[in-house]
Amino acid sequence: xxxxxxxxxxxxxxxxxxxxxxxxxxxxxxxxxxxxxxxxxxxxxxxxxxxxxxxxxxxxxxxxxxxxxxxxxxxxxxxxxxxxxxxxxxxxxxxxxxxxxxxxxxxxxxxxxxxxxxxxxxxxxxxxxxxxxxxxxxxxxxxxxxxxxxxxxxxxxxxxxxxxxxxxxxxxxxxxxxxxxxxxxxxxxxxxxxxxxxxxxxxxxxxxxxxxxxxxxxxxxxxxxxxxxxxxxxxxxxxxxxxxxxxxxxxxxxxxxxxxxxxxxxxxxxxxxxxxxxxxxxxxxxxxxxxxxxxxxxxxxxxxxxxxxxxxxxxxxxxxxxxxxxxxxxx
Amino acid sequence: xxxxxxxxxxxxxxxxxxxxxxxxxxxxxxxxxxxxxxxxxxxxxxxxxxxxxxxxxxxxxxxxxxxxxxxxxxxxxxxxxxxxxxxxxxxxxxxxxxxxxxxxxxxxxxxxxxxxxxxxxxxxxxxxxxxxxxxxxxxxxxxxxxxxxxxxxxxxxxxxxxxxxxxxxxxxxxxxxxxxxxxxxxxxxxxxxxxxxxxxxxxxxxxxxxxxxxxxxxxxxxxxxxxxxxxxxxxxxxxxxxxxxxxxxxxxxxxxxxxxxxxxxxxxxxxxxxxxxxxxxxxxxxxxxxxxxxxxxxxxxxxxxxxxxxxxxxxx
Numbered sequence: 001x002x003x004x005x006x007x008x009x010x011x012x013x014x015x016x017x018x019x020x021x022x023x024x025x026x027x028x029x030x031x032x033x034x035x036x037x038x039x040x041x042x043x044x045x046x047x048x049x050x051x052x053x054x055x056x057x058x059x060x061x062x063x064x065x066x067x068x069x070x071x072x073x074x075x076x077x078x079x080x081x082x083x084x085x086x087x088x089x090x091x092x093x094x095x096x097x098x099x100x101x102x103x104x105x106x107x108x109x110x111x112x113x114x115x116x117x118x119x120x121x122x123x124x125x126x127x128x129x130x131x132x133x134x135x136x137x138x139x140x141x142x143x144x145x146x147x148x149x150x151x152x153x154x155x156x157x158x159x160x161x162x163x164x165x166x167x168x169x170x171x172x173x174x175x176x177x178x179x180x181x182x183x184x185x186x187x188x189x190x191x192x193x194x195x196x197x198x199x200x201x202x203x204x205x206x207x208x209x210x211x212x213x214x215x216x217x218x219x220x221x222x223x224x225x226x227x228x229x230x231x232x233x234x235x236x237x238x239x240x241x242x243x244x245x246x247x248x249x250x251x252x253x254x255x256x257x258x259x260x261x262x263x264x265x266x267x268x269x270x271x272x273x274x275x276x277x278x279x280x281x282x283x284x285x286x287x288x289x290x291x292x293x294x295x296x297x298x299x300x301x302x303x304x305x306x307x308x309x310x311x312x313x314x315x316x317x318x319x320x321x322x323x324x325x326x327x328x329x330x331x
Numbered sequence: 332x333x334x335x336x337x338x339x340x341x342x343x344x345x346x347x348x349x350x351x352x353x354x355x356x357x358x359x360x361x362x363x364x365x366x367x368x369x370x371x372x373x374x375x376x377x378x379x380x381x382x383x384x385x386x387x388x389x390x391x392x393x394x395x396x397x398x399x400x401x402x403x404x405x406x407x408x409x410x411x412x413x414x415x416x417x418x419x420x421x422x423x424x425x426x427x428x429x430x431x432x433x434x435x436x437x438x439x440x441x442x443x444x445x446x447x448x449x450x451x452x453x454x455x456x457x458x459x460x461x462x463x464x465x466x467x468x469x470x471x472x473x474x475x476x477x478x479x480x481x482x483x484x485x486x487x488x489x490x491x492x493x494x495x496x497x498x499x500x501x502x503x504x505x506x507x508x509x510x511x512x513x514x515x516x517x518x519x520x521x522x523x524x525x526x527x528x529x530x531x532x533x534x535x536x537x538x539x540x541x542x543x544x545x546x547x548x549x550x551x552x553x554x555x556x557x558x559x560x561x562x563x564x565x566x567x568x569x570x571x572x573x574x575x576x577x578x579x580x581x582x583x584x585x586x587x588x589x590x591x592x593x594x595x596x597x598x599x600x601x602x603x604x605x606x607x608x609x610x611x612x613x614x615x616x617x618x619x620x621x622x623x624x625x626x627x628x629x630x631x632x633x634x635x636x637x638x639x640x641x642x643x644x645x646x647x
Contacts, residue, residue, distance in 0.1 A: 011490065018491030023503065030507035141631040143583050145590050146606060146624035149613070157614040259496030263587045277499065278591060281506040289506045297495040304494070 005308055012301055017069065019297045023290045024068045028061065030286075054079065072294060078287035082280065087291035090276060095295065097167055098272030102261045104188060105195035110250060112196065113203025114239075120204070121211035122234050133208070140201035145263045148194030152267075155190060163187050165269035191268040195260055199253050206249055210242035244314045251307030258300050338644045341637030345575075348630055352449040359443035361428065363600050368393035371409040372438030374616045375430050382425035387418070393438075399423060433618040435608055444600040445623050451601040453630070455516055456582045462520025463581070464527060464574050468566065471531025472558050476539050486532075489525040497522040501588060510593045519581050527573045534566045568645035575638035579631045586627050602627050 052058040059067070071078065077087035116136060120129040139147065156164040163169065163186055172183045214220060215238050223237045262274030269275070273292050280288035351358065366372070367383050371393045375381070381393040384404070392415070394406035404423070405414045417423060432441040470489075474482040501518045508514055538544060539562065547557045588594035589603025597604050602623040609619030 011487075014487065015490050015494050018487065019495055022491060022495070026503055026507055137632065138628060141579070141635060142624065142628050143586050143590075145587055146620070146627065149606060149610065149620045149624070153613045153617055153620070255493065255496045259498035260587075262496070262498050262502070263591055266591045274499075277502050281502050281593065284506060286506055289503050293495065293499045293503045296499045300496060301494045 005312060008305060008308060012305060015301060016298060019294060020069055020072055021065075023293055024065055027286060027290055028064070077291035077294070080280070080288045081285040082283045082288065083285075087287050090288065091273060091291055091295055094271065094273045094276045095299075097270060098261055098265070098274060099299075100188070101191055101195060101265065101270060101272060102257055104192045105199070105261070106250070106257060108192055109196040109199035109203060110246075112200040114207060114243075114246070116200070116204035117207035117211055118231065118234050118239065120208045121215065121238070122231055124212060133205070136201040136204045138201075139197045140205060142198070143263075144194050144198055144260045145267050147197045148190065148264055148267045151190050151194055162190055164190070167271055191264050191270055194267070195257065195264045198260070199250070199257060202253060203246055203249060207242060207246050210245060211238050214238035214242045244311060247307055247311040247314050251304050251311065254303050254307070255300050258296050258303075336644070337640035338637070341633065341640040344633045345637050348449070348633060349453065351446070352453045355446040355450050359440075359446045360431070361440040361443045363439060363443040363447040364598055365440075366438050367391045367428070368408075369438045371395070372434055373436050374612060375434040375438075376616075377431060377433040377441075377618050378429070379433065380427060380429040383428055384423075384425045385421045387421045389421075392420075393428075394425075397425070432622050433616070435605065435619050436612065436616075441605070441619060441622060444605055445602070445626050448600040448602045448605055448623060449626060449630075451595055451599060452582055452585060452603075452627075455512065455519070455585050455595075455601075456578050458516045459519035459523065459581045459585075460574055460578045462516065463523035463577050464570060465524075466520065467524035467527025467573070468531050468563060468570055470524065471528040472535050472563055472566075474528065475532035475535030476554070476558055476562065482532075485528065489528055492522060492525050495522075497584065498587065501584075502593070505593045510596070512595060515585065515588065515594055519584055523577050523581060527570065527577065530569055530573060531566050534569060535562055538562050538565050568641070572638050572642040572645060575634045575641065579634035579638070582627065582630055582634075 049058065058064075075088055077091065079085070080087050080090055083090050116132055120132045123129045152164055155162045166187055167184075168180075168187055169183045172180055175183060211234060215234065219241075220233060220237055223233055228236060261272065262278065264270065265272045265274035266278050273296060277289055277292035277296075280292065367381070368391050372381060381395065382397055384392045384394070384397075386392055392406075392408070394408045395410075397404055397406040399405075399417070400414075403414045403416050404420065405412070407413075428440075430440050430442070432445065435441055435444065470485050474485040497518070500522055501515070504514055504518050544557060544561055547561050552560075585594055586601070586603035586606070589601045590607045592604070592607065594603055595601035597608070605623040606620045609616060609621075613620065
């Protein structure tokens with residue numbers, strides 16, 4: 001088991017190189033190249049050569065590939081066409097909002113999912129279970145941007161309770177720390193719920209069936225004989241054993257979470273990486289998009305390594321080689 | 332619904348959806364792109380109706396109420412009273428139009444657009460899934476059957492593609508090649524095969540040691556024919572399960588991309604871009620975003636249900 005984790009850690013740099021290779025191939029397979037005489041007829045040849053050098057477009061294909069790899073290794077992501085600043089600077093500013101959104105959505109999806117699973121497992125086959133399970137099934141199948149639209153409709157447009165977009169209110173900087181925090185939380189609420197919903201539903205549905213199986217097991221019968229019942233039995237005995245696969249489920253949903261944050265960021269005007277990448281596309285800012293893709297993949301990779309370690313911590317007996325779960329995160 | 336297994340029910344529901352999409356032009360009450368008199372027809376709530384007069388200059392006049400007087404037509408249009416001389420009309424008999432699900436910001440019939448959107452979403456999903464299943468089954472079979480460096484190389488490729496969120500990858504391709512339906516299908520298919528490859532590989536690993544495969548090898552069958560005739564047919568059940576899950580995911584991904592404006596481009600209707608069109612009037616016209624979302628939800632639920640029933644059947 002520890003060997004598996006070691007292998008994953010050893011493989012991670014190679015996966016990163018693979019991602020860089022993939023992005024390099026895509027960029028170079030695209031038609032046309034910047035600053036060629038055919039594209040800009042009035043361009044001075046010397047200036048063109050200078051520009052090509054500046055944007056890393058000169059040299060043969062293998063030379064460019066090596067430069068691409070070494071540049072990313074040193075944190076140099078090239079220069080953005082639109083911002084005229086290094087891509088890494090722009091991304092550094094955009095990464096914290098994305099991590100805040102995706103991280104809080106991850107925490108919320110686990111908390112809400114586990115709570116719903118415990119409630120439905122304890123009240124199995126009663127009305128509460130039926131209603132919650134139905135709601136979870138619907139949330140699991142609904143695209144997160146649509147859930148977000150419905151949330152906007154109800155909590156922002158109709159009632160005006162929560163702000164529809166942005167990271168913080170105008171002039172939030174002048175507030176004291178208490179109201180400032182409240183303002184940030186109010187802005188975070190809707191995008192976070194929209195992004196967390198499919199994951200929370202997946203955790204709830206999956207953990208519910210795990211809990212029901214665990215509650216029917218011998219050790220839970222023994223616990224029942226000793227007087228444990230209801231929520232205490234579920235929380236104290238069944239949940240611990242059922243939680244291992246949930247960690248792996250969450251890990252498998254990570255790419256979906258990062259990808260989903262892109263759409264949610266666009267919907268809620270959240271100034272994160274997804275929104276930067278989206279705007280870069282509309283401007284055909286290739287270095288910016290490539291940088292965002294590489295960073296998104298690296299974040300996903302790092303997060304899935306962390307979940308592997310958590311899985312190990314949650315259940316030391318487990319073998320990660322053959323993962324029993326396969327749930328596709330809602331894109 | 333007694334007497335029907337879950338699988339049969341799932342497949343029947345799928346067929347019903349596919350049939351609905353196929354005959355959408357017959358089911359749709361109106362032309363999905365037709366705009367009659369935008370000023371009075373836009374943002375109509377579900378169930379509303381209008382009377383549409385054609386004018387002599389080939390424009391249309393859509394009104395809520397009308398009275399034909401001696402020389403003029405008195406009407407109420409977009410909440411305001413008005414009148415027009417009868418000579419301006421090419422016919423005094425209006426066409427009565429009912430909009431079951433209401434209208435969009437351009438006065439187009441939402442029901443017709445959702446039905447036509449189903450064709451786009453489902454056919455794109457179908458092609459992408461076909462690509463994904465073909466790639467996944469082929470690479471999984473090769474990987475599991477041959478082993479060695481081919482296996483190692485393919486599985487590392489799976490690791491790499493699994494680490495990249497597919498929406499970001501599509502974004503990059505859209506930036507480089509320009510968004511189009513073809514690119515959408517290729518990328519969705521090309522990034523959806525990894526799970527299928529892993530599952531197929533696992534199955535092939537066990538199947539290739541079974542006696543009938545050894546017999547085929549002893550009889551001198553080539554690798555391709557053994558894989559195609561003896562090994563892959565054994566994986567059909569799991570492939571069907573994975574295909575339905577992949578179809579659900581693909582429809583979700585396609586709708587997300589069309590929603591942010593990088594998938595199917597308006598005026599073509601797709602579920603994602605109809606939802607996007609409703610964003611500007613969430614309070615006054617909730618139905619524009621709500622109904623296509625329900626269509627996605629229903630389709631995805633049916634696909635998940637069919638997949639679950641199929642896997643239960645396969646496990647039996």
